[in-house]
Structures are given as structure tokens and as C-alpha cells.
Amino acid sequence: MDSLTQIVLGAAVGEVVLGRKVGNKAILYGAIAGTIPDLDIFASYFTDTVSALAIHRGFTHSIIFSLLFAPLFGWLVSRYESYKDFKGWSWLFFWALITHPILDAHTTWGTQLFWPLDLRLAFKTIFVIDPLYTLPFLVFVILAMFQKRTSKKRRLYNGIGLTISTAYLALTFILKDVALTQFEDELLMQNIDYKQIDTRPSPLNTILWNANVETKKAYLLGTYSFFDTKDITFETYPKNHELLGNLIQNEKVKRMISISEGWYTINKIDDKLYFNDLRFGLLSMEPQSQNFVFKYLIDEDDLGNVSFIEQVKTQRDGKQLMLDLWKRVKGN
Structure with a gap:
């Protein structure tokens, strides 16, 4: 998905993990973590087109990457933030990193979630930019940001955003199946x-x-x-x-x-x-x-x-x- 969508998803996930303890810093670090896997686009500046395409949504979009780098990022942040819980920060980075490729797996390009296995997971149910997925999600994350970190409304707004976006993502599978049936029926006719x-x-x-x-x-x-x-x-x-x-x-x-x-x-x-x-x-x-x-x-x-x-x-x-x-x- 596009960068804005991944930022919003990462922010919402960060809020779920540490929002009650660190407030908007959880949203900030979640948003940052949500963009990290897409740094593989810089490979296009250092290699040929074919290799860059093969690398894209590869290692950085894998379960292994999330497992290896979440503790590293968690340790770095816990070193200079006042909240020193290494485990908490690592957990935030893990979920913000892993939800990125899971969402990307629903697009046409897909992801190599199970890298190094030569398997690209692509459900092809949503376009890389979809306002109906992103905009409601963004609105509720922003609403959550303006609530106190211990507020029930904060968790409510963030939860509504996650629920609506996830429900829409599930709906796309039904829409894809309906469209596929129409194509198959027409080919038969x-x-x-x-x-x-x-x-x-x-x-x-x-x-x-x-x-x-x-x-x-x-x-x-x-x-x-x-x-x-x-x-x-x-x-x-x-x-x-x-x-x-x-x-x-x-x-x-x-x-x-x-x-x-x-x-x-x-x-x-x-x-x-x-x-x-x-x-x-x-x-x-x-x-x-x-x-x-x-x-x-x-x-x-x-x-x-x-x-x-x-x-x-x-x-x-x-x-x-x-x-x-x-x-x-x-x-x-």
C-alpha cells in the first residue's frame, strides 16, 4: 500500500500496543515503523531494474525481518526515551513492522512474507491506493491523538478505525469473488x-x-x-x-x-x-x-x-x- 496508508496503520498499531503508557509517542513510533519496510525501494539506485524488482517487497517485508529488527529498534528507542521498557518498545515495532507486509499481501504486487522461501503472497483484493480504506482510518487515528492517553475515547476512536479498515479489507474478498464469478460466467457464455x-x-x-x-x-x-x-x-x-x-x-x-x-x-x-x-x-x-x-x-x-x-x-x-x-x- 501507499506510504500514507502504512503510516496510519503503523500509528494505530503503535497506539494499541503502548498508547496508554506513552501517549502520542506510540503513534509516532508506530508510524515510523510502518514505513521502514518500504526502504527497499532504494535498491533501485544501486542495482539493475530486474534485481530491484526481485528485491522489492522481499526481505524487508518478511516475518524474519520483523523478528530480527523489532528488538534492535526497541533497544535503540528504549535507550533515549524516558519510558525504558525494552520489551514494550520491541513489541510495538514488531507489530507495526509485521502488519505492513500483511496489508501489502492484499495488493497485486504482494509480498514475500515467508522469505527466503520463493513464494510471493498476493491476494489482489485491493489497489495500492484506496481512499475508502485509508481516509476513515486516518480520521479516527487523528481523533485518538487529541485525547488523553488514559482516555477511554482514545482507545474507542482507534478501535473504530481499526475495525472499519479491517472490515473493509475483508469485504474486498467478497467483492473479488463476485467479480470473478461474473468473468467466469461470461467466458462460459x-x-x-x-x-x-x-x-x-x-x-x-x-x-x-x-x-x-x-x-x-x-x-x-x-x-x-x-x-x-x-x-x-x-x-x-x-x-x-x-x-x-x-x-x-x-x-x-x-x-x-x-x-x-x-x-x-x-x-x-x-x-x-x-x-x-x-x-x-x-x-x-x-x-x-x-x-x-x-x-x-x-x-x-x-x-x-x-x-x-x-x-x-x-x-x-x-x-x-x-x-x-x-x-x-x-x-x-
Whole structure:
């Protein structure tokens, strides 16, 4: 999830653990701890694109990281804070650290919660930014901050925020299941033979859902809104995996395919190959658009070294997508 959401979650968890004893300092340190796992984004400045993608939401989002670093952070804080309970601070950091990847596991990218096992947990029930999850949560955390640390209202407000956000998160599983059923029924009606289907919410909401459907030679991309009155239509995108040629044996290419979980297409434009990660969809809702959210140029130098160069996204792309999504959410 986005940084603000993780800050709010960490703050609320910190309040639960130590709010009655240290007041707003529990919220402060909880908020700080809630952002720590995302420091892995700095890996992109020190390594290549493929390695950075593999590292993202890896070790720092694991149970092992929380177990190892919670005592360290707890010890550091207990050294200079007036409240000297090492165990209490360690417990705060553990829960603020571990709830971060648990929440991220509900997004499309998911997390390697069980690192070093090569397993990415991704429920794909909520978009990385969802105002319906974050804003009510934020309001109740702020309300709690303005109450005395021993106040019953403080615990009540924080508890309401946690309850509403958790209930909404649970609701997203039901919404995903309903959307999946609609996609499956439509595929059956259209007599489409497919291998697998993957669903996820569209940006900023859980009303409009996207589906990737794998067939033998192509992927079908479709959308469904709970306000739809017409049948679901699917856009066909050829896999074009054969365009990789001998590159399919390259280790970085293999790693990129693994990262995308096999949901990718290849395009050849002006004799250049592009790798499109289908898991995050398109930046445009125009028919047959090739403007994927994550699109990489596959660059091979004279020595045969391969690198993936992420294609730049513009503000114009984002604004147009928001306008298109707003129209599509209201139904087809």
C-alpha cells in the first residue's frame, strides 16, 4: 500500500500496543515503523531494474525481518526515551513492522512474507491506493491523538478505525469473488476455452475489476463494474513469446518472466523488443492500447548483456486514465 496508508496503520498499531503508557509517542513510533519496510525501494539506485524488482517487497517485508529488527529498534528507542521498557518498545515495532507486509499481501504486487522461501503472497483484493480504506482510518487515528492517553475515547476512536479498515479489507474478498464469478460466467457464455484467470481491482476503488485471461496463444483483458448492464467484452493481446528467440535462455529474461508470474506479452516496435507486465494492466482504456503500466525495453548490447529499461509514464497518462476509469466505474 501507499506510504500514507502504512503510516496510519503503523500509528494505530503503535497506539494499541503502548498508547496508554506513552501517549502520542506510540503513534509516532508506530508510524515510523510502518514505513521502514518500504526502504527497499532504494535498491533501485544501486542495482539493475530486474534485481530491484526481485528485491522489492522481499526481505524487508518478511516475518524474519520483523523478528530480527523489532528488538534492535526497541533497544535503540528504549535507550533515549524516558519510558525504558525494552520489551514494550520491541513489541510495538514488531507489530507495526509485521502488519505492513500483511496489508501489502492484499495488493497485486504482494509480498514475500515467508522469505527466503520463493513464494510471493498476493491476494489482489485491493489497489495500492484506496481512499475508502485509508481516509476513515486516518480520521479516527487523528481523533485518538487529541485525547488523553488514559482516555477511554482514545482507545474507542482507534478501535473504530481499526475495525472499519479491517472490515473493509475483508469485504474486498467478497467483492473479488463476485467479480470473478461474473468473468467466469461470461467466458462460459462466450464459449471461450481458457487456461487460467487472474482478477484485481482497478485503481482507487473496488467497484471496477479487471481480469486477465490466458488462452493458448493470447491473453484476454476485460473489465467489470458492479454497475454494468451489458455483457463483458474482452480485448485480445497475442502473447508473442516467440519474438524473444534465443533471449528466452537469458537469465535476466527468465527472472523477469518469473517476476511477472508468466503474465506478459512481447511487442516488436522499430526492431526493438518490449516486455509488458500484464498484472498491472494498461494506462489507457482505448481498445487495443499498448500503453501498459509496466512496459520495459529489452536492451541487448554488443557483448550480449541484457537489461530491462522501464518506459517513462507521464502525468498526462495518469490524468487520462483517471477520467476513463471514472466513466467506466459508472457502468458500460
